[in-house]
Amino acid sequence: MAEQRRGRQDNRQPAEEKQFDERVVHIDRVARVVKGGRRFRFRALVVLGDHKGKVGIGISKGADVTAAVAKAVDVAKKNMVTVHLYNGTIPHDSEAKVSGARILIKPAAPGTGLIAGGVVRTVLEVAGISDALSKSLGSTNKINIAYATLAALQNVVPADKWLTRQSEKTSAKKKTAVTKEAK
Known part of the structure; x- marks a missing residue:
């Protein structure tokens, strides 16, 4: 006698968690x-x-x-790109120019935070950079600034390769200094 009422079945898929x-x-x-x-x-x-x-x-x-x-x-x-991170920052200074917008990004010590304005801050935040200094020079066009920031991040070399490059440069300088002294 007691009829069980069934409501509408919910066949919807659970909403995907946003990946980005x-x-x-x-x-x-x-x-x-x-x-x-x-x-x-x-x-x-x-x-x-x-x-x-x-x-x-x-x-x-x-x-x-x-x-x-x-x-x-x-x-x-x-148009996703991979950025080389190093302890929440970038391994070395990076600079890029797109049209009239020039962006300079420098690594910062842990705890410094993001010292960047507007568009640059947004790009660095979503990339996962938590400590960096930046300066936007030239154009104030938001589109060009965004692309210049991305170009500057693409110029970043991984930390291990950067360190080996730096040691090669210093050893090359020492060799040239020694050869100049020998002459």
Whole structure:
């Protein structure tokens, strides 16, 4: 007599945990001029990272903000790069220039934190760098600054290779100094 009522079964898959931390850095309203006036779209700049050394930047346009951000995330996933970390910082100074934007990134002692502004800070945070100093020179265009920061991070050599390069340079300097003294 007591009928058991069954509600709707929930066949949905559990939501995937996000693999990457996505940060929307800049949203811009752009327009194209047509016969009847202006047609507006939105452009999104998104930085994606896993806080373990992988970071990507994506720019895309869409009819609305959410579409632009979703497309930019897809672009960023396709353009992921690996950054060589060393104790929460980078092994050595790095500099890069993209268009008019020049970025200088320096390693910092543990506990220093990120001393960087705006876009540079966001890119370094999602890359997993917790201690670094940076200076942005030249252009203030957020897109160029983001790409210059990524280029500076790509210029970083792993710590073990950097240390061997430094020891080779010092030994080469010593050899040239010895040969000059011998003459």
